[in-house]
Structures are given as C-alpha cells and as structure tokens.
Amino acid sequence: MSLTPQWLDELRARTSLSGLIGRTVRVTKAGREFKACCPFHNEKSPSFTINDDKGFYHCFGCGAHGDAIRWMTEHQGLPFMDAVKELAVLAGMEVPAPDPRAAKRAEAAKTLHDTMAAAQDFFVRNLAGDGGQAARTYLATRGFSRGVIETFGFGFAPDSRGALKSALGEFGVEQLIEAGLLISVEGRDPYDRFRGRLMLPIHDTRGRVIAFGGRILTAEKSDAPKYLNSPDTPLFDKGRTLYNLHRAAPPARGSGRMVVVEGYMDVVALANAGIAEAVAPLGTALTEDQIARLWQVVPCPVLCFDGDAAGQRAARRALTRALPLLKPGHSLSIVTLPAGMDPDDVVKTQGPAAMEAMLAQGVSLIEALWQTERDAAPLTTPEDKAGLKQRLVEATETIQHPDIRALYRRDLLDRFGALAYPQRDPAAPQRPAFTPQRRGTKGPNGRWMPPEPPLPPESLTQMQKVGQVMITLRPLLAAVLLGLIADPRLIRRHGEQMARIAPSDLTADGLLDSLLELGDQHGADEDGPGLEMSDLVTKLGSRGLIVPTSDDLAGMPYEFIARGDPSGIAESIEIIVELPLVELALAEANAKTQHELTEQSFAEQQRLVQRKLALRARLGQMGRARAAL
Structure with a gap:
C-alpha cells in the first residue's frame, strides 16, 4: 500500500481517540481530556489520559503512549495494515490502491518469514534428536528449566556444512542466502552458516523469527567465535533489534522496569531466575535506536553491565550515546556487577534476591558520568583537574535538550568544585597574611605595641x-x-x-x-x-x-x-x-x-x-x- 504521511495524518485527525478506546475501556470525562484505568498494567486509580485534540493517549504509571494506530497494534494486537484498514472504515476513508513494488517487497518479506520459521523448526527437531545430546547436556549444566528452554525456543544446528541447506531445499539457495542461513563465497558452493552450535531464535516485536544466535559447543574449535549471530538481512537489523523485547515489554510495563544485559544468554539466565523484563543488544554496543525503543516501554531502563573491562567499556559507550538523546522524564539507570561476574554468576552464587537488590541500587546517568570521568585519569596536578573539567563540559555539550544540558552542567561543575576546591576547614590553622615587617604600632590604649615576631x-x-x-x-x-x-x-x-x-x-x-x-x-x-x-x-x-x-x-x-x-x-x-x-x-x-x-x-x-x-x-x-x- 502507498500510505503517505499526509494520508495517515488525515486518518488520525478523523478518528475520535476517546471513542475508539472507549469501545473496550471505560473512560470518563476530565476537563478537556478523558481518563481511565490503564489497560496496559493493573492499577486501582486512573493514570491513563486521552487527549482528542492532540490525538494521543498516555499513561503516567507505566509510560504507555501512542496514537490511534498504535492503540490498534499494541492493545488490539492487529498488524499495521489491518489496523489502518479498520480505522479507515470507521473514519469513512478509502485506503490507497496497492503499490505493485510495495506488494512485491511485502511478498518477499513474507517468504523470508516462512523461511525463518522453517529453520527454527529444523533447529528444535535437532535439539531433541540424537545429534542434540551435547546441546542438551550444556543446557542442563546451566540449570535452565524445561519451561524456559521451550519458551525461548532453544535448538541445535548439526555440525554439517549442508544439513540445513538440504532440509530447507524447497525455499531455494538464493532465499536461504538472503535469510542469512547460508554463506555464499565466490567459487564455492553455499554452505550452512550455523554448524555445531546451540541455537536461539531472535524475534521482532510481533514475535516472528527474524534471525538466530548460536553458541559454540565444541571446545576444540578455538578459532571459531564463541557466539555467532545472523548477518543483517531484509528482516533483521541488529542495530535496531533488542533480543527478547516482544516477551519483556508486557511485564516491563507492569513493573515499570526494563533490564538491559550484555548478551542473550544473560537474558535467559534472568528469566530462569524469575526476572522476565530483560533484553539485550545483539553483538553491538547499545545504539541510539535501541535506547529509543527502550524508552517507548519504560522511562528509565536499567543497564546492567558485567564487572569486567569489556563491561566497563560497554557502559562508557552507552553513556556517550544516551546523552544527546536525553529528554524530560527519560534517562537510564546504571548497574555494575561485582568484578568478574555476569548475571548468571550472581544468580547462581548469591541467589535471585541478590540480583534484584543490585538492580534496585543502580546509579543515575549523571552519577555514572561523573564517576566515569573522575576515574578516567589521575587527578594529582592542576592540569589533571582542568582536564577533568574539560571532559565534563564536553560531555554536557552533547546533550540536545537545553534544560537538561544546563542542569547537567551545573550539577557536574558543582561536583568538580567540591573535588578541586575542597572547603576550608574552620578548625585548621590558616596561613597568615603577608604584610611587611612593622616597626611597631599603637594599641587601643595608646601605647606602642612591639613588632610581630619574624617568620622563619x-x-x-x-x-x-x-x-x-x-x-x-x-x-x-x-x-x-x-x-x-x-x-x-x-x-x-x-x-x-x-x-x-x-x-x-x-x-x-x-x-x-x-x-x-x-x-x-x-x-x-x-x-x-x-x-x-x-x-x-x-x-x-x-x-x-x-x-x-x-x-x-x-x-x-x-x-x-x-x-x-x-x-x-x-x-x-x-x-x-x-x-x-x-x-x-x-x-x-x-x-x-x-x-x-x-x-x-x-x-x-x-x-x-x-x-x-x-x-x-x-x-x-x-x-x-x-x-x-
């Protein structure tokens, strides 16, 4: 379909949002707006508002926000085009005629989705078969429950260059290459990308498989990467995708917390411990698009980093990318685990309660920025301290929102002042003021006072x-x-x-x-x-x-x-x-x-x-x- 922004704006303008939401939710008039108990999370007093003039709804409790189309896709569960068609009928509008090129792209995407679904079935069958014993043993050592294994769709890729290629031959070699399942090298036959690996499907926000991640199981393959993800494809953009978002978003809206960990096995470990609101980036540092997606769910996600050098580097990159995006009411909380530990280690050695306590003690983004820059270099000379001040100022200058930029700058410079210019201790002896040596002065009674004793x-x-x-x-x-x-x-x-x-x-x-x-x-x-x-x-x-x-x-x-x-x-x-x-x-x-x-x-x-x-x-x-x- 050829849906222009102008046509979509007209559709929203013709839709009574309060009337649309009122079809399934009890709403009451409150001044120029409407209120209701939020349908996205359980609450006793209404914090969900609907503004027909501006055409959006917002929940001050869980952060749910959107327009008429988003209501139909997120609350009613309709695909985008089905939502548009239903709203068009209600608004008395005609949906534009199909665009042949758009239809062709949609058909190709549908075929790729079918291909990925078939690959997932193939991997799951292999995990349950005779060749999946090593993968099942590994899952047992991790302590994952059967329910978690089934929920996350674990599978196994046989250690073969052509097993998947043969099993999915009906889709054709070109289709399997486009889906990222086969590797094509000039002068050689295409071969399976994933071989001898424990497999995890990666889903889009609608729960469709769009990519895979594989963990190596054979220790002898020391030259192979421990984790391997699908390449970017027409379905999968790793910089915009968050692993497990489709499962984590509903409980996150209910609890008001979204936990971001470093890898998908960390997500599974937390789910196994009862923490269902966890997601992870896919082989890259957290990107601007991923931060924006997190803020669509909760206003202050918790970034949980491992306590090693790689975790600290990931934290610094996340800080750098988040600062320009900051907006009122939206930020990040930073949690750093003990040195040498990841979420699975914490859960196994200290229990889920300890992990929950660490997540609740995250520091604010500005505190994490201050600690990172303060500890980045020695502060033994005036030049070192001036360097710290310069780094703090340069970091705040990247913030786009003027009010937040000004508040960050003032707070950080106050911290710098306390560090660089510690307050004078009233009880400490003060350095005497320099005055030329005097020959003597008259005191209050008119008598001449002797000169002060000379300094060393x-x-x-x-x-x-x-x-x-x-x-x-x-x-x-x-x-x-x-x-x-x-x-x-x-x-x-x-x-x-x-x-x-x-x-x-x-x-x-x-x-x-x-x-x-x-x-x-x-x-x-x-x-x-x-x-x-x-x-x-x-x-x-x-x-x-x-x-x-x-x-x-x-x-x-x-x-x-x-x-x-x-x-x-x-x-x-x-x-x-x-x-x-x-x-x-x-x-x-x-x-x-x-x-x-x-x-x-x-x-x-x-x-x-x-x-x-x-x-x-x-x-x-x-x-x-x-x-x-």
Missing part, C-alpha cells in the same frame, strides 16, 4: 611570593568582589573556590569572608531570589565594611567583571586561586633544583614555568580583550 626565612620567602602575586592580582580580585556584590546569586556557586583565595589586603579586611558568610546564610543561589544587591550592601555596611559604589566602577581594568559578568567571574577566580599556588610551587621547585638537579626536578620546574606563563597570558588576554570592547 623559608616561610617569609613563600609569603613574600604570595604577597607579590596578590599585589598583581589586586585589581582583578577587586573586580570579582564587586561583581559578586552586583550579582549576589553567584556567591554560592563560587563559594568553595573563593574560600581558597590566598590572603591579601582585600581579604584581610573581612570583605570576602563576609560575602561568603552572607551568601550561605541567605541562600544566594541561582534558583532562588537570595539577596538583592541593595540588601547585601546594607548588611556589609552594618559590619563596618566600605563597599564601592557604581561610580567607582568606571575606568577599572576589569570593569566588565565588576558589573557581574558570570563567565568573567568564573575565569577570574580560577586565576586568582591557582596563580599564587603555582608561584609557591615554582619557588620550591627552584630551590630544589639548586640543591639537587635531577631530570625529574627539572621537568617539574619547567612544567610549573609553562603553567605560570599560561595563567599570566590568560590574565593579560582577559584585560586586552575587554578593553577593546
């Missing part, structure tokens, strides 16, 4: 380094503090980083500490109103702190930051925190190379020199770029 030479040198750097950074720090006053919502976002700023005359007077304290007390957060600038200035003034006014902003070297530029403030704080630390580390490295010059100490000294130059270059570029505006 080494500490004095280090403090002098910090003081010199902070003098250089004084205009930038002043601009940052004014920028935070101009936009108090930014205080909490950067609070943990600012707590690491080295002491200086701009921090010793209490302005920075007061900003951090007031930000925490009054919830100066991006998502809430927090403090207004006028309130913040008043509270600072009540503490005896002098706050510059807007007139003082004009002509500042970093005026754009002082006016509350978020990106400028973030970059400035990074420089203010890191540059003094790099200067201190460089001073220590210089001293070390003077006493003991080694290849390692020289390399570290050069690394710090390059980092110092890079930070100062960023500082200079920031000023020049904004000065030109």
Whole structure:
C-alpha cells in the first residue's frame, strides 16, 4: 500500500481517540481530556489520559503512549495494515490502491518469514534428536528449566556444512542466502552458516523469527567465535533489534522496569531466575535506536553491565550515546556487577534476591558520568583537574535538550568544585597574611605595641611570593568582589573556590569572608531570589565594611567583571586561586633544583614555568580583550 504521511495524518485527525478506546475501556470525562484505568498494567486509580485534540493517549504509571494506530497494534494486537484498514472504515476513508513494488517487497518479506520459521523448526527437531545430546547436556549444566528452554525456543544446528541447506531445499539457495542461513563465497558452493552450535531464535516485536544466535559447543574449535549471530538481512537489523523485547515489554510495563544485559544468554539466565523484563543488544554496543525503543516501554531502563573491562567499556559507550538523546522524564539507570561476574554468576552464587537488590541500587546517568570521568585519569596536578573539567563540559555539550544540558552542567561543575576546591576547614590553622615587617604600632590604649615576631626565612620567602602575586592580582580580585556584590546569586556557586583565595589586603579586611558568610546564610543561589544587591550592601555596611559604589566602577581594568559578568567571574577566580599556588610551587621547585638537579626536578620546574606563563597570558588576554570592547 502507498500510505503517505499526509494520508495517515488525515486518518488520525478523523478518528475520535476517546471513542475508539472507549469501545473496550471505560473512560470518563476530565476537563478537556478523558481518563481511565490503564489497560496496559493493573492499577486501582486512573493514570491513563486521552487527549482528542492532540490525538494521543498516555499513561503516567507505566509510560504507555501512542496514537490511534498504535492503540490498534499494541492493545488490539492487529498488524499495521489491518489496523489502518479498520480505522479507515470507521473514519469513512478509502485506503490507497496497492503499490505493485510495495506488494512485491511485502511478498518477499513474507517468504523470508516462512523461511525463518522453517529453520527454527529444523533447529528444535535437532535439539531433541540424537545429534542434540551435547546441546542438551550444556543446557542442563546451566540449570535452565524445561519451561524456559521451550519458551525461548532453544535448538541445535548439526555440525554439517549442508544439513540445513538440504532440509530447507524447497525455499531455494538464493532465499536461504538472503535469510542469512547460508554463506555464499565466490567459487564455492553455499554452505550452512550455523554448524555445531546451540541455537536461539531472535524475534521482532510481533514475535516472528527474524534471525538466530548460536553458541559454540565444541571446545576444540578455538578459532571459531564463541557466539555467532545472523548477518543483517531484509528482516533483521541488529542495530535496531533488542533480543527478547516482544516477551519483556508486557511485564516491563507492569513493573515499570526494563533490564538491559550484555548478551542473550544473560537474558535467559534472568528469566530462569524469575526476572522476565530483560533484553539485550545483539553483538553491538547499545545504539541510539535501541535506547529509543527502550524508552517507548519504560522511562528509565536499567543497564546492567558485567564487572569486567569489556563491561566497563560497554557502559562508557552507552553513556556517550544516551546523552544527546536525553529528554524530560527519560534517562537510564546504571548497574555494575561485582568484578568478574555476569548475571548468571550472581544468580547462581548469591541467589535471585541478590540480583534484584543490585538492580534496585543502580546509579543515575549523571552519577555514572561523573564517576566515569573522575576515574578516567589521575587527578594529582592542576592540569589533571582542568582536564577533568574539560571532559565534563564536553560531555554536557552533547546533550540536545537545553534544560537538561544546563542542569547537567551545573550539577557536574558543582561536583568538580567540591573535588578541586575542597572547603576550608574552620578548625585548621590558616596561613597568615603577608604584610611587611612593622616597626611597631599603637594599641587601643595608646601605647606602642612591639613588632610581630619574624617568620622563619623559608616561610617569609613563600609569603613574600604570595604577597607579590596578590599585589598583581589586586585589581582583578577587586573586580570579582564587586561583581559578586552586583550579582549576589553567584556567591554560592563560587563559594568553595573563593574560600581558597590566598590572603591579601582585600581579604584581610573581612570583605570576602563576609560575602561568603552572607551568601550561605541567605541562600544566594541561582534558583532562588537570595539577596538583592541593595540588601547585601546594607548588611556589609552594618559590619563596618566600605563597599564601592557604581561610580567607582568606571575606568577599572576589569570593569566588565565588576558589573557581574558570570563567565568573567568564573575565569577570574580560577586565576586568582591557582596563580599564587603555582608561584609557591615554582619557588620550591627552584630551590630544589639548586640543591639537587635531577631530570625529574627539572621537568617539574619547567612544567610549573609553562603553567605560570599560561595563567599570566590568560590574565593579560582577559584585560586586552575587554578593553577593546
């Protein structure tokens, strides 16, 4: 049939969805919509809504969603064309005339389905016959029940190059090659693809056999792959097919859980343990199409990966492919099994209850992303930590949905801030601020106070380094503090980083500490109103702190930051925190190379020199770029 999208849209528009569903389900009016108890899962209170204006139904309990055609195919169990024809009769429309080419393709597909059904019968007969003893023994060692063996349709392919070819000769060699059952090699007769293997049929969503998977049984064939799947055919696209989806979808809608494991034998093992909502990809990493199919069933499938290196690689690939597809209410849960174990191992050694407990403890997608990137490389140097931040930002940029992208970025950067800039411990001794040695000062009673005791030479040198750097950074720090006053919502976002700023005359007077304290007390957060600038200035003034006014902003070297530029403030704080630390580390490295010059100490000294130059270059570029505006 030649059914254009326009014709199908007209069919949907002419169909009263509430009337259609109301033929078999009791529906009640609720405002502009209709409600009912969901027919896809058992429930006592209605969570199933029908919207005639928009032409779709949706269940907030199990996630069932679709239009009139999908209702007829999923609930009524009709093939697509039969559903279309029945709806066309109800809508008073004529189905377009048959397309000869489409009819030919449909006939060819029907013949291929017949071929695959015949091959399945052949494999099942061989499992029960004399030649299937080794396969039956293997199934017994796995502990699969008879019911599971029959439900999943286990079979056996004889170790022969022509057994299936002869048994299915009525379909013709070309048909068997097209179905992926025979291998055709130039200059040789076609031969059976599956030989000496335990066989499992692979079905489409309507339960028709479209491909096979075979597990080798003979240990001597060390050069043969352990598992072998059918190639892509007109019926089978391994990147779009999920093994066992036709059986797993109904119980998954009822429980709200879909479990994705790595292989089809894992699916069978879980079914044998009473977990029926399991599916698996077929020889490839989870694809975008497969993720979309999972979300059609449940909003948050559970991805269960083996605890080996291959399982971890599969988890990373799944994360990468899922991020661009994220949409409101849809995500993934990630479960990693103990090292060296697969689902069958867990069930056999710890029992089904332990497997259920592991599936219930899956981590969210954002938590899995954070753990994966955090553990991907060492985090011993500032450069390592900067690399982590870059990886996190790049990962979030792949998310297409703007709200989810923004929320992921904020959450991950908050985690990064807690890791890279741990909060200052109030009980820990603080590094003294650098001030020039004084000759003496007058105390509150008018008497001269003696000078403070001198610092040890080494500490004095280090403090002098910090003081010199902070003098250089004084205009930038002043601009940052004014920028935070101009936009108090930014205080909490950067609070943990600012707590690491080295002491200086701009921090010793209490302005920075007061900003951090007031930000925490009054919830100066991006998502809430927090403090207004006028309130913040008043509270600072009540503490005896002098706050510059807007007139003082004009002509500042970093005026754009002082006016509350978020990106400028973030970059400035990074420089203010890191540059003094790099200067201190460089001073220590210089001293070390003077006493003991080694290849390692020289390399570290050069690394710090390059980092110092890079930070100062960023500082200079920031000023020049904004000065030109």
